[in-house]
Amino acid sequence: MKIRAQRSAGRNETKRVENSSSLGVLYNLFRFSSSNAGQFDIREMAELQDKVLRCLDATVFDPCMPNRSIVDLGLVKSVRVDPAKGKIALSLVYPTAGHPHLGKVKHDITQALHAATSPSAQTFLPFALPPSLRSVDIAVPPPTLSSSPSSSAPLGSGLSHVQNIVAVSSCKGGVGKSTVAVNLALALAKQGNRVGLLDVDIYGPSLPTLLHVKGGRGGRPSLPPQPQIHPTLTLPSSLLRHLLPPFPPLKHLSFGHVKPSPALPGAGGVEAAVLRGPLASKVVTQLLLSTEWGELDYLLLDLPPGTGDVQITVTQAVGGGGGREGGLNGAVVVTTPQELAMVDVVKGVRMLEEMQVPTLACVVNMAYFVCDACDAQHHVFGGKEGKERLKARVRGAMRGEGGREGAGEVLTEEGFFELPLSPAVSRGNDTGRPVMMEDGGEGGREGGKKGGREAIQQVYFALATRVAEEIFRAKFIAQGRP
The missing domain is CATH 3.40.50.300 (P-loop containing nucleotide triphosphate hydrolases)
Known part of the structure; x- marks a missing residue:
């Protein structure tokens, strides 16, 4: 698993990820409950999201395009961190159904986030996460079809799905x-x-x-x-x-x-x-x-x-x-x-x-x-x-x-x-x-x-x-x- 351990590289990576469209989507979609607010303020919650993104950007790559991370590819739609429940919830967006390596991507995400919450990660990883965040939930909603080749055909819409x-x-x-x-x-x-x-x-x-x-x-x-x-x-x-x-x-x-x-x-x-x-x-x-x-x-x-x-x-x-x-x-x-x-x-x-x-x-x-x-x-x-x-x-x-x-x-x-x-x-x-x-x-x-x-x-x-x-x-x- 590729991990960028140097802090200078981590700071540069943070700046690049913060400018990405994925992070903008995350901030717009982020919601937190009043129970979470008692432990973490908005800035701290945003920092946790940022660390999750940095972790995935450094360690998880799609096998179809192995030189680019899932964050760089824009496949991470949203991230939600719930410290009270010790849970990280991710939503991935893929342009096509039936991705052949989706199981591997999910496995790599889980392994990467678990590694980032380990005790050893707290001392040397720039994107280390609180050890309490041990639960990872990954959702992959099916892609939607905005149009169908048969939607305007006189014989019906059997291909619409x-x-x-x-x-x-x-x-x-x-x-x-x-x-x-x-x-x-x-x-x-x-x-x-x-x-x-x-x-x-x-x-x-x-x-x-x-x-x-x-x-x-x-x-x-x-x-x-x-x-x-x-x-x-x-x-x-x-x-x-x-x-x-x-x-x-x-x-x-x-x-x-x-x-x-x-x-x-x-x-x-x-x-x-x-x-x-x-x-x-x-x-x-x-x-x-x-x-x-x-x-x-x-x-x-x-x-x-x-x-x-x-x-x-x-x-x-x-x-x-x-x-x-x-x-x-x-x-x-x-x-x-x-x-x-x-x-x-x-x-x-x-x-x-x-x-x-x-x-x-x-x-x-x-x-x-x-x-x-x-x-x-x-x-x-x-x-x-x-x-x-x-x-x-x-x-x-x-x-x-x-x-x-x-x-x-x-x-x-x-x-x-x-x-x-x-x-x-x-x-x-x-x-x-x-x-x-x-x-x-x-x-x-x-x-x-x-x-x-x-x-x-x-x-x-x-x-x-x-x-x-x-x-x-x-x-x-x-x-x-x-």
């Missing part, structure tokens, strides 16, 4: 995009987020196969004339056994869940969806904007292959904008390390950039398989040279003409993820139990080897964290934070 919208995209079919989408949604849910998943592929919906509706709640919706659609809730019983606490139900919807209708060929996922582009776009718009998603931290859109009507419809209905409120926050691009797939993935990245949708991560699916006999990785579709060529092409597409200003700097080496060919993934898809539904702690060959279930789950957790971090950074910058 959705904090972040992420597309899972690939111009090439058969690369495992839907598999990545459903497992990413489950990984985000396991991290404590409220998650929804919409299958936007009208011609080849995958969700009814990947997530069996059996055991879920909610009947099949109708299109039209039903004005409001309710997604299916799925929470398999096995999750309750393996997770403590259980993560929230995953809300999901697909054209394959809609009741069959003569007016909508392909509804229900039984017959072929023989629909022209304009009608398919209308179905997508209604599924997206008329579904009552409720309060969600993330809504994932499983886009179909290509750069056609559906992709244009989604970006027009929701809007691009990256960190801007009320638009697509970004996209996860899925490909395989083949030349045949690389050609198309570059087109998809360019399309996203032109629509002002940042690429948050690139998933190289089926990058290798692990031999049962030797436990070594074998690259079926290309080795290291192919992967480096893919990274260069994706970055080049992000920097292309018509793209976002500054693009290409976003997708660093940490933005590329590799997933193996795995029998566990294939079996989970066929049985309606994706790999992220299983317990990752199982040992044995399949559970513990390099390309086994546990290793795959760790990749999805890392991908979920990456998505959340990039959205946080983008929103932070878009809000004009210093």
Whole structure:
């Protein structure tokens, strides 16, 4: 824990913090009771607040932006010190829900304030606090949406309580995009987020196969004339056994869940969806904007292959904008390390950039398989040279003409993820139990080897964290934070 012990540095830090906007907010929001006034006057209470801020400014940093403290970032909304009850109450404000490191930030705050109240701190810390202040209460109210992309849409306001919208995209079919989408949604849910998943592929919906509706709640919706659609809730019983606490139900919807209708060929996922582009776009718009998603931290859109009507419809209905409120926050691009797939993935990245949708991560699916006999990785579709060529092409597409200003700097080496060919993934898809539904702690060959279930789950957790971090950074910058 970084502590500035020199008094001269402490005085300089005090002057800087006193001039910060956060401290101004604290003085405006500060309230104290008559019982407190008997022990501390206004000046002394203000000094305690100042010491709390100095302590946090010197010791607590957000992992998404590790070089800046939570005070410097303006994440501390208010501080209230109650000496009579021995309590410090903090309120944090984050620009996006589902922050991946909020638990760590809370832990670091508690540890830092406890250290500042310790007996040893009284002699050498410039921001030492009275030992009686041992209770720390941290509140993080959810961010409010000042506007909604669907608030003025004729089909309803189902997205009005959705904090972040992420597309899972690939111009090439058969690369495992839907598999990545459903497992990413489950990984985000396991991290404590409220998650929804919409299958936007009208011609080849995958969700009814990947997530069996059996055991879920909610009947099949109708299109039209039903004005409001309710997604299916799925929470398999096995999750309750393996997770403590259980993560929230995953809300999901697909054209394959809609009741069959003569007016909508392909509804229900039984017959072929023989629909022209304009009608398919209308179905997508209604599924997206008329579904009552409720309060969600993330809504994932499983886009179909290509750069056609559906992709244009989604970006027009929701809007691009990256960190801007009320638009697509970004996209996860899925490909395989083949030349045949690389050609198309570059087109998809360019399309996203032109629509002002940042690429948050690139998933190289089926990058290798692990031999049962030797436990070594074998690259079926290309080795290291192919992967480096893919990274260069994706970055080049992000920097292309018509793209976002500054693009290409976003997708660093940490933005590329590799997933193996795995029998566990294939079996989970066929049985309606994706790999992220299983317990990752199982040992044995399949559970513990390099390309086994546990290793795959760790990749999805890392991908979920990456998505959340990039959205946080983008929103932070878009809000004009210093």
